[in-house]
Amino acid sequence: MTQEKYTSQIVTARTEWIPGKLFSIVTTRDPAFEFIPGQFARLGLPTDPQADPAPDIWRAYSMVTPPQANELAFYSIVVPDGLFSPRLHDLKVGDTIYIDKTAFGFMTIERFPQGGQLWMLATGTGLSAYLPMLNDPQTWRQFERIILVHGVRQANELTYQDDIARFAQVHAANAQQFVYLPLASRETLPGKPQARITTLIESGELEQLAGASLDPAHARVMLCGNPAMVTDARKILADRGFAPGRRGVAGSLAVENYW
Secondary structure (H helix, E strand, O other), rough: OOOOEEEEEEEEEEEEOOOOOEEEEEOOOOOOOOOOOOEEEEEOOOOOOOOOOOEEEEEEEEEEOOOOOOEEEEEEOOOOOOOHHHHHOOOOOEEEEEEEEEEEOOHHHHOOOOOOOEEEEEEEEHHOOOHHOOOOHHHHOOOOOOEEEEEEEEEEEEHOOHHHHHHHHOOOOOOOOOEEEEOOOOOOOOOOOOOOHHHHHHHHHHHHOOOOOOOOOOEEEEEEEHHHHHHHHHHHHOOOOOOOOOOOEOOOOOEOOOO
């Protein structure tokens, strides 16, 4: 990448959700940087800032903040042996981070027609892509019902719950418009099965929990998270008739996979 393709920004805040594992950072924002809820940015850091401060490691992260915010926020998990996430985690307030000038990705509500149900299926930090959508009034105007499913391993990984509740309180037309299903695969949550999202789709239990059917005639599904979940869920849903949009034809499935 050349200098003109990215900007230098400053870390202004940090949140440590689970020490050494899950965290968020807030950065300054280039006024010219534009994005649609659901898109992601490419963040850059130098391998050896002492030898060469130019960024040469880049990774994709969805914006947590809405497009109208003056800052950008990103949500990450630390991959212990990773090249990027441990460095990102170690950034302190006042440190520099580099952000590509272009936003990327096509997992946006513009992919779907007006009406029906929007199913947002996420594992782990894949939740981040949905937060600016839930903070966008247009999402609530476009869909009759919104179902957010967040799958994690342990209950303490269920982050941003206060924000999710606030978005629903501000934007939902009524109590029935929004369903939030937090799920843990290695811990039992009150009233929830201890299972993976894909297992619950196959068994039909996810539809029972949501009080809605996964029928491509009226359901639109977004997938964001680890590759195994995305791959498996995509196949299960394809067998049910869900398909991405084609040129000029709206689809019933949209996928984001950063790996």
